[in-house]
Amino acid sequence: MSKNTRRGMGGHGPGRGMVPGEKPKDLKGTMKKLLGYMKAYKFQLFFVLIFAVGGTIFNIVGPKILGKATTEIFNGLVSKVSGEGGMDFEKIGRILLFTLSLYVISALFSFVQGYIMTGISQKMTYRLRKEISLKINRMPMNYFDTKTHGEVLSRVTNDIDTLGQSLNQSATQMITSVTTLIGVLIMMLSISPLMTVVALLILPISIGLISIIMKHSQKYFRGQQEYLGNVNGQVEEVYGGHNIIKAFNKEEDVITEFDETNNKLYDSAWKSQFISGMMMPIMQFVGNLGYVVVAILGGYLVIKDTIEVGDIQSFIQYVRNFTQPIQQVAQVANMLQSTAAASERVFEFLDEDEEDQTVENAVSVEGLKGNVEFDHVHFGYNPEKIIINDFSAKVKEGQKIAIVGPTGAGKTTMIKLLMRFYDVNSGAILIDGHDVKDFNRSELRQMFGMVLQDTWLFHGSIKDNIRYGKLDATDEEVIEAAKAARVHRFVQTLPGGYDMELNEEASNVSQGQKQLLTIARAILADPKILILDEATSSVDTRTEIQIQKAMDTLMRGRTSFVIAHRLSTIRDADMILVMKDGDIVEMGNHDELIAKNGFYADLYNSQFEKTTSIA
Structure with a gap:
């Protein structure tokens, strides 16, 4: 499947993302998994608790x-007024x-x-x-065919950041809030049980308000995480295709589309933050x-000599300290919603089906020629x-x-099947008589070297x-590969x-030079x-000749599959x-196919006629 097709399937929309207003599918299960991860730090958590x-x-x-x-100050003032003494400073x-x-x-x-x-x-x-990074390498290609880049990146960035920040704040705040509630309650009872009972009457009101606010804010926190991923996806896609957008004057369309998603993010974020922010003033x-x-009530009890004056001050502070942890618990509840929403998205990704990397009694690639x-291969990205x-x-x-x-x-699709990016629906692909399914995927792919139309070089x-083809290669081997690729x-x-x-985009070298560097990488890998795959389609004729010579060096003595639109390059x-339409309609060398005067001859002659008319 082409890059364009992949983007088309992923699109700007939510894809398989969360539905706005959807609650966590399994809150208990998500929190249980999170606690399972935290078991590794139980020793440190014990000291956090202490x-x-x-x-x-x-x-x-x-x-x-x-x-x-x-109380001492009050008693000192009373004593001074009555002439019985003074303050004990x-x-x-x-x-x-x-x-x-x-x-x-x-x-x-x-x-x-x-x-x-x-x-x-x-x-x-x-x-x-780290687990997500490793997971990505074990994911099947069809997962990425149905997801935008931003949606996947959002799991690594936004969701994990949200998880880390809310976990850091909520865990300690929950411990201190619960301890404060219990401790303050004990201290209040030690001062006056009657005043404590009266003060506790505010609890049902507080709990009722908290539950109402939590119920309304939960869905907006979930929606906020989803639309944040969608916004990231659009930004990444627009940034990558900025030149195309400018060339086709699509700036207004892109801005309009971004505004729609951004407005949804604004709406869910505003509502979640406003509703949760209402807790504090209420x-x-x-x-x-x-x-x-x-x-x-305290003044009345002082007059009755039930408590001391200083106890009123202490009790009012305790009442303040008692309501504060309730507010904090409410905030923690909101943070836990963010934690649950982010954690669920992360764990959903980590729980996705993986490619079966290893096979029992796998065939070794050593000694294979x-x-x-291809034995009666049938395949469809959609089985139907x-x-x-x-x-x-x-x-x-x-x-x-x-x-x-x-x-x-179906040309590129056949290559993807050969490398087991996808598995055939029926039939088999054999290498030296062994079904590709009998190899470990990683070992199987070591046999292949690829030079694609879309060159990939990293910062x-x-x-x-160049050394990416063989990480343990010496500098001398790198230079020899570069010479063979005619890029030295x-x-x-x-x-x-x-x-x-x-x-980052390798834009400080030309397209043809990038292609030669990828050929040098493949030469070094010695597959x-x-x-x-269309390795010369995006360069000029002079550079194509250079690339073609480099590829001839690379193909010498190796089984080579060449996908090409320019039929002159594969004569x-x-x-x-x-x-044609997923089937092999003709097979043979160039001269044989031209002599048949069939579909290949029509393709070849149409290109020749086009070249002649242009000339």
């Missing part, structure tokens, strides 16, 4: 001791110093647990990114009502629509086989790009020579079977397979 609880306890004790200082100072020490220890504990938890979350995200309002009730046989019908051919080692035919005839030195002289003229860095092929 330091978080310890820091919270020291923080909780502070207000009650501080209340004693307030030394005692007040000791109380304040002790309170300060508690808060310092609490801050240190919080710092340590934050440091440890940040390390855990970053290790988790590192591990997940909870603060409910909390303030509680303060008023506590102040009135490169004889290939077969596009390769009863394809049969035998290729001997060292032969140069050309596959020709109109666009859509790095020319030397490293050109490289020497570049600043830095073989150490010159190619940019048994060579595949050349010397040992066998030409002429394909």
Whole structure:
């Protein structure tokens, strides 16, 4: 399948992405998997728990001791007014110093647990990114044929970042919030059970409001993650095809299409953030009502000598500390929704079906010569629509086989089947008599070298790009491969020579030079079977001659499959397979096929006539 077809299938739409407003399909299962990943850090998590609880306890004790200082000041003022004495500043100072020490220890504990938890979350995200990176290499081609690039990239970037950030914040906040709730409740009861009961009356209101807000915000968080992936997909696609968009004056169409997706992202993000943001002001309002009730009731109990004046101050602080963790739990609940949504997308990707990489009693590629046989092959990307019908051919080692035919005839598809990017629906493909399904995929593909129409070079030195064909090759072997590919002289003229860095798109060298570098890479790999797919279709005639000479060197002594539209380049092929609508309609060498005066002759003559008319 071509690149254009693949993009067409993926498109700009959601593809198999999430439906707007869809809740996590398996919240419990997702969180269980997440906890399973966190088991690897249980020792560190234990210390996070200890330091978080310890820091919270020291923080909780502070207000009650501080209340004693307030009581001392109040008693001192009363005594001074009545003429019975004055303030005990030394005692007040000791109380304040002790309170300060508690808060310092609490801050240190919080710092340590934050440091440890940040390390855990970053290790988790590192591990997940690594697993996704490895997973991508094990995924079948049909997965990427139905997904946009941005949707896949979103799993590695946005979803894992969201997971890491929300995990870091939510885990420690949940521990401290629960500890604070329990500790504050105990301290409140120790001051006044009656005031505690009154203060707790705000809980049903708070819980009711939280549940309503969570219910409404959950679907928007899910939609936000989905549309973020779609926006990324469009940006990546537009960036990659920027020149084409400019050439066809499609800027307005692209902007309109982007605006539609961006507006959906804005809508879901705005709603999720606004609804979740409503929690704080609502909870603060409910909390303030509680303060008023506590102040009135506390004053009454002081008059009755049930509690001390400082206890009112302590209790009001505890009421504030009691409502705060409720707010935090609400925020954590929202963060956990983001965590669940992101985690589910990541785990969905990690759980996708993989190619079977290994085979029991796999055939070894050692000693194989490169004889290939297609035995009544039937195949369709969609099993209900077969596009390769009863394809049969035998290729001997060292032969140069050309596959020709109109666009859509199935030429490139046959190569994908040969390398097991896809498996045949029926029939078999044999290499030296062994079914390709009996090889381990990775070992099977070591037998092949490919030079494609769409050259792929990565950001790095020319030397490293050539060495990609054989990672343990010496500098001398790299240079010899470059000489064989007729690219050595050109490289020497570049600043830095073989150490010159190619940019991200490799646009600092010409298309023909890129093609020669990929040929050098294939020469260095020294494959048994060579595949050349339209390798000269995008270069000028002079460069094509250079590439053709380099390819002749590369094909010497190897079984070669050449896909070509320019039939003049494959006249010397040992066998030409002429394909039409998924079938081989003719087979033979150039002279034999011309003599038949059939479909191949029509193709060849039409190209010759076109060339003559242009001339």
